[in-house]
Amino acid sequence: MSRPTDMLFGRRTWNDFITAWSTRTDGNPFTAHMNAATKYVASRTLENADAWQNSILLSGEATKTVADLKTEDGNDLTVIGSVSLVRDLHAAGLVDAYQLLIHPLTLGTGARLFEGPAPLTEFELTSSVTTTTGVIITDYTRK
Template sequence: MRSISVTMNLTLDGVVQGPGRPDEDTRGGFPHGGWGARYQDDVLGQEMARGMNQAGDMLFGRRTWEDFIGAWSGRQDGNPFTAHLDAATKYVASTTLENADAWQNSILLPGDATQTVARLKAEPGADLSIVGSAALVGSLHAAGLVDRYTLLIHPLTLGTGARLFDGSAPLTEFRLTRSVATTKGVLIAYYERA
């Protein structure tokens, strides 16, 4: 059986929308895109590289997968994240995509994500990691499918925007296995299902 790990940037008030770029996710008129960029430092980079160095496959929701194609697919800048993302097997949970041919090594999981991901998780194979994809994470969490979280908690509040758990999240206990503070005040907290 595979495990599912989630890595998510969020603010103190739980906002996960658009941390990377101003145009990343403007749904609902969200005006704060790119809020996470000013908190990048070597510590955060090293922690993210540590996660990327672990073998495994990736799992995406449609919107995040399409955004990552534009941001990461085939870049020629020598960034180690680019090589990792291009080489990884990428599963895309979607009810609207007809295929996942737009990015190498991508496999479409059509239909209800909780059902298709539960079947994938039950199969033998590499562990699965999710970066972003908040709507998918919320559904998988509610279905009891998330095993670990790496939360990058940024020291700001935004007051508006999509939150990690916009809907109801069932009672689920996790234990802190490790934490790292960056030089810019981001707390990277590693949680595992208790």
């Protein structure tokens, strides 16, 4: 959140985030960041992205539209959630870095980031920090 980024969502996560963030007016800096950021939503089914300010619809195949978007000048793209989208982007070689947050809890269920085959891709740990609540924030960059 300390540097300007644009957000990239799959349709389902974008819809979930609208409910959680679009109408909040609290003093949370994450709320201000989420609402001010340009939000790209990759979807083959949405007709428009008017439901949340600063949202732009990327219709068609996500790997093609995101590859095209990455060739343009602008902010880095950040994806939160959107596991299916991340899997597709990773398989297409479009992920340059991962920031993984490791929380000190177990859920017992949930979607794995990589299920099934994924291309071998090497990443280098470029930073890590442990928060006061025990969350480990790691940054990995493609080698």
